[in-house]
Amino acid sequence: MDLPINPPVEPMLAKAVSRLPTDPGTTYEPKWDGFRCIVFRDGDEVELASRGGKTMTRYFPEVVEQALRQLPERCAVDGELIVIRRDGPDGQPRLDFELLAQRIHPAASRVKLLAETTPADFVAFDLLAIDDELLTAQPYPQRRARLERALAGVRPPVHVTQVTTDPETARRWFDVFEGAGLDGLIAKPADLPYEPGKRLMAKVKHARTADVVVAGFRWHKTGPVVGSLLLGLYDDDGVLHHIGVSSSFTAARRRELLDELAPYREVGPDHPWVHGDHERGQRIPGGVSRWTGTKNLEWEPLRPELVAEVGYDAMEGDRLRHTARFVRWRPDRDPRSCGYDQLDRPIRYDVDQVLRGDPAATAEPTPGRA
Structure with missing residues (x-):
């Protein structure tokens, strides 16, 4: 050429x-x-x-x-x-x-x-x-x-x-x-x-925020600190769907997050993402990703009791189109109240x-x- x-x-x-x-x-x-x-x-x-x-x-x-x-x-x-x-x-x-x-x-x-x-x-x-x-x-x-x-x-x-x-x-x-x-x-x-x-x-x-359930996390590739938070929302039937991650943290913040998540790491077999409700089309973390290749997609469950406010730009169907930005914890929010109905959906366009x-x-x- x-x-x-x-x-x-x-x-x-x-x-x-x-x-x-x-x-x-x-x-x-x-x-x-x-x-x-x-x-x-x-x-x-x-x-x-x-x-x-x-x-x-x-x-x-x-x-x-x-x-x-x-x-x-x-x-x-x-x-x-x-x-x-x-x-x-x-x-x-x-x-x-x-x-x-x-x-x-x-x-x-x-x-x-x-x-x-x-x-x-x-x-x-x-x-x-x-x-x-x-x-x-x-x-x-x-x-x-x-x-x-x-x-x-x-x-x-x-x-x-x-x-x-x-x-x-x-x-x-x-x-x-x-x-x-x-x-x-x-x-x-x-x-x-x-x-x-x-x-x-x-x-x-576009810039928006939503209150989401933090029901799991992934380890960072550099060591025993938090790599990303796994985010979820409830649908109208009460099923918690994995919608994306928040992962842009400093090294110091990753260590702090590990301490903040520690009280929620003891989970039982009824965690909503451990097995998944396939009949109801539940989206759960994990699985093979063609785009990420050999990236480790293993994750650790958390009791779905933590609510975080995150910033996002847009949804792709029932998930976040891009990585969300962590804003703050919302201890005042009931996790069950974090549903898709809070999201701003754009007008359909061809x-x-x-x-x-x-x-x-x-x-x-x-x-x-x-």
């Missing part, structure tokens, strides 16, 4: 901000919840590079095929790999990160099957090079214009993300696109060059409208709850 820029390349990143930047000339685009991917094509050769510089080419043969079919013959395009679930309980197409994560599999036969049953789309949002021309030093609006011209003829499953320079439209997108599984917004300054690995963009994500850039995507969506 001989392009003006060649893999490995660390993509340009975004830093989290609490408010939407409104500097003149700022461009806003949806924040896609998928795998960051720079697609390099040089003739018949295609490389899919992940954010960490590792290759994803073998896991997404259908994306390689589309790159050969639809992208310019020599180019480097920054974007996102996503998987759209179309058979959800409400029939609303939306992003599904869990299905995307399952695409990383060591077996070639499984890779081939998943490419057919849960194919990935590619959403392009920046152009780093085309033919023999390197574009990284050009300001973002010029790169965006070149991207639109270079990919003017693409069709699904290849897309060019929509953008706006209107802050009010961006705020509306922030509110309604979450219902399609999107992650928030990206803001790009007008004079922004492309600098690999630098956090020069801004990202605004991800296909977002991908198409339909005019309807800037208007209020049809009412309904996910």
